[in-house]
Amino acid sequence: MMCAARLAIFFCFPLVLSAVLSAQKVSVSQPTIWAENPDVAAFEKIETDRLAAAQRSVDTLLGAKGPRTIENTLVPLDEAFHQINSAAYFAMLMEQVHPDATFRDHATAMLTKASAAQTAIALNHDVYNALAALDLSKADAATRYYVTRQLLEFRLAGVDKDDATRARLKKLNDQATEEQSMFDRNISDGQKTIEADPSELDGLPQDYIDRHKPGADGKVHITTDYPDAFPVSTFAKSDSLRRRMALAFGTRAYPKNQEVLTSLMKTRYEIATLLGYSSWADCNAADKMIAKGHNIADFIQQVNDASRALSQREFEMLLAEKQKTDPGANEIWDYERGYLSELVRRAKYDFDSQSVRPYFPFMEVKQGILDTAADLFHVSFQQEQNVPAWDPAVETWIVIDSGKPIGRFYLDMHPRPGKFSHAEMAPVLDGIRGKQLPEAILVCNFPVPTSTDPGLMDYGDVQTFFHEFGHLMHHILGGQQQWAGISGISMESDFVEAPSQMLEEWIRSPQVLAKFARHYKTGEPIPADLVARMNRASAFGRGGWVGRQNSFSALSYDIYKTKPEDVNLDAVTLDDARRYTLFTPLPETHLWASFGHLGGYSSAYYTYLWDKVIAEDFFLQFDHNNLLAGDAPMRYRRVVLEPGGSMSANDLVKNFLGRSQNITALQHWMAEEFDASVAGPKSAGK
Numbered sequence: 001m002m003c004a005a006r007l008a009i010f011f012c013f014p015l016v017l018s019a020v021l022s023a024q025k026v027s028v029s030q031p032t033i034w035a036e037n038p039d040v041a042a043f044e045k046i047e048t049d050r051l052a053a054a055q056r057s058v059d060t061l062l063g064a065k066g067p068r069t070i071e072n073t074l075v076p077l078d079e080a081f082h083q084i085n086s087a088a089y090f091a092m093l094m095e096q097v098h099p100d101a102t103f104r105d106h107a108t109a110m111l112t113k114a115s116a117a118q119t120a121i122a123l124n125h126d127v128y129n130a131l132a133a134l135d136l137s138k139a140d141a142a143t144r145y146y147v148t149r150q151l152l153e154f155r156l157a158g159v160d161k162d163d164a165t166r167a168r169l170k171k172l173n174d175q176a177t178e179e180q181s182m183f184d185r186n187i188s189d190g191q192k193t194i195e196a197d198p199s200e201l202d203g204l205p206q207d208y209i210d211r212h213k214p215g216a217d218g219k220v221h222i223t224t225d226y227p228d229a230f231p232v233s234t235f236a237k238s239d240s241l242r243r244r245m246a247l248a249f250g251t252r253a254y255p256k257n258q259e260v261l262t263s264l265m266k267t268r269y270e271i272a273t274l275l276g277y278s279s280w281a282d283c284n285a286a287d288k289m290i291a292k293g294h295n296i297a298d299f300i301q302q303v304n305d306a307s308r309a310l311s312q313r314e315f316e317m318l319l320a321e322k323q324k325t326d327p328g329a330n331e332i333w334d335y336e337r338g339y340l341s342e343l344v345r346r347a348k349y350d351f352d353s354q355s356v357r358p359y360f361p362f363m364e365v366k367q368g369i370l371d372t373a374a375d376l377f378h379v380s381f382q383q384e385q386n387v388p389a390w391d392p393a394v395e396t397w398i399v400i401d402s403g404k405p406i407g408r409f410y411l412d413m414h415p416r417p418g419k420f421s422h423a424e425m426a427p428v429l430d431g432i433r434g435k436q437l438p439e440a441i442l443v444c445n446f447p448v449p450t451s452t453d454p455g456l457m458d459y460g461d462v463q464t465f466f467h468e469f470g471h472l473m474h475h476i477l478g479g480q481q482q483w484a485g486i487s488g489i490s491m492e493s494d495f496v497e498a499p500s501q502m503l504e505e506w507i508r509s510p511q512v513l514a515k516f517a518r519h520y521k522t523g524e525p526i527p528a529d530l531v532a533r534m535n536r537a538s539a540f541g542r543g544g545w546v547g548r549q550n551s552f553s554a555l556s557y558d559i560y561k562t563k564p565e566d567v568n569l570d571a572v573t574l575d576d577a578r579r580y581t582l583f584t585p586l587p588e589t590h591l592w593a594s595f596g597h598l599g600g601y602s603s604a605y606y607t608y609l610w611d612k613v614i615a616e617d618f619f620l621q622f623d624h625n626n627l628l629a630g631d632a633p634m635r636y637r638r639v640v641l642e643p644g645g646s647m648s649a650n651d652l653v654k655n656f657l658g659r660s661q662n663i664t665a666l667q668h669w670m671a672e673e674f675d676a677s678v679a680g681p682k683s684a685g686k
């Protein structure tokens with residue numbers, strides 16, 4: 001994560017136009033999101049008009065006479081979804097990026113209104129009955145799929161239940177929303193500070209030490225915020241400091257969140273029961289690729305079987321490293337994993353992550369990613385000039401396919417005060433074929449290029465940029481549907497991390513890096529042996545990473561798979577850590593209390609590994625000697641991305657792979673470092 005306080009100085013760099021971009025200019029008549037340059041009142045009018053339009057569409061639908069047809073039912077319903085989505089996307093974006101705090105507060109209030117409008121439709125009996133009565137005999141496959149899926153979503157909201165049950169469900173859903181935000185807030189408000197002796201900072205990077213001078217009490221004060229905490233767990237030589245940090249970090253929202261999480265589990269269990277499911281995990285899986293709760297358990301087991309041997313091998317390397325200073329050691333605490341891994345990476349792969357930064361200046365990386373995406377997806381990008389936005393640094397781009405515009409995106413790439421502090425792709429408009437181009441935005445916090453500093457990016461930053469760009473291309477290329485409700489990434493939520501994780505892999509390709517990774521001073525391309533060491537070092541520890549993610553997936557499933565009364569949060573957390581990792585958990589950390597995904601993802605944290613399996617399987621279909629060769633790139637675009645949510649994600653996967661995904665590709669990915677080393681990992685080096 002980037003430092004949010006970095007100065008937002010922005011200099012206009014001369015644009016490097018590649019050959020495709022200098023081709024004939026394409027213009028788009030659709031106004032940009034900020035064309036009206038709205039103040040709070042104008043923003044609220046745009047939003048209120050959209051919600052009013054949605055309500056008019058619902059009224060039209062309900063007022064229609066005669067048999068239910070696509071024209072008198074699905075058309076107005078989809079228009080209502082489209083209007084509400086547009087209102088929600090805009091409000092969510094303004095909440096995250098608008099420089100003025102008052103404006104952001106108004107955006108939050110507007111977002112609540114848009115969610116209320118969504119819930120009102122979801123629980124509207126008459127709308128559901130109208131949709132259920134629709135004659136689909138002449139409809140195309142995408143429309144039939146859309147209606148079937150939408151009816152399922154209605155039933156998962158409880159629309160077909162009696163009045164009393166619906167009233168109870170509405171209350172429970174509001175309660176769950178409130179409990180979930182309380183759970184999140186306790187974590188973000190739960191910052192702790194630990195005291196350290198200055199000598200305990202030994203091993204940390206010099207710029208970190210410079211930023212952490214001792215106070216009047218002679219102690220250094222270190223918070224549990226990521227930029228403070230992560231370097232400690234990775235670099236601090238002091239075991240005591242790392243242990244204290246792990247304890248503080250794990251107990252940020254403890255004991256506060258004990259009651260909140262238990263209550264949230266009960267609320268969700270009751271929702272599931274009212275809807276006819278035996279557990280929240282089952283209910284939550286019903287509209288996803290995985291379909292059933294017990295499939296999550298099977299998947300976790302399968303990942304465990306696939307990763308165990310490799311995890312063991314890595315564990316032995318880490319233990320050997322630990323025994324250098326603690327000869328009698330026979331176990332590794334989980335808080336030691338990051339630190340020992342870093343030691344192994346340096347010793348065995350001669351790789352220091354600082355050494356690649358000079359090859360990743362922001363502007364060149366951005367151009368490199370655009371060029372890579374243009375080649376891969378057979379599109380081109382053209383920047384729109386002088387487009388008004390909420391911040392002068394925001395860029396606007398058109399996506400062009402065969403000379404025609406097919407979408408637009410915005411780049412808001414650098415930190416400023418009050419801005420969302422992670423990285424994300426967010427939809428701005430759903431594409432509707434012939435009516436509206438899809439639009440999306442990347443909201444990131446990458447280093448700012450200035451006249452004196454080219455904004456050098458970390459390896460992880462560049463990987464994040466690729467990841468988010470994968471989401472963006474999915475939304476744009478999948479955004480050419482007849483209906484807003486199946487456009488872009490409106491689909492099973494346990495598929496959407498696959499295209500982004502697939503594109504992440506491209507950063508490791510020397511072919512891709514050769515295009516843009518040049519030293520910012522000398523212009524020299526990144527040396528091949530540095531790329532090789534970077535790739536091998538980053539490949540070390542994947543078995544352990546997968547095991548750890550798997551233990552989180554298990555925790556997320558286990559607390560929601562049964563009656564909440566039967567769950568002991570501490571016991572489940574420790575059991576899952578012991579079962580799926582080889583590291584010893586610190587019993588006092590109560591990790592569940594600060595694991596935010598137990599709120600939002602609830603039982604579906606498996607999504608990351610599930611999509612990692614799919615992403616690696618997809619990636620193996622490309623020619624790794626020349627990623628752009630053959631028909632894989634175009635087939636991937638046509639078969640996986642372009643359908644958006646118009647068919648089941650399980651079918652998308654089968655259509656591309658010729659079968660369902662399997663775990664072999666993930667195994668290959670995990671073992672890459674060991675496979676690459678003919679003489680064994682011990683001889684690894686330059």
Ligand SMILES: [Zn+2]
Binds near residue numbers: 467471497500
């Ligand atoms: Zn993502």
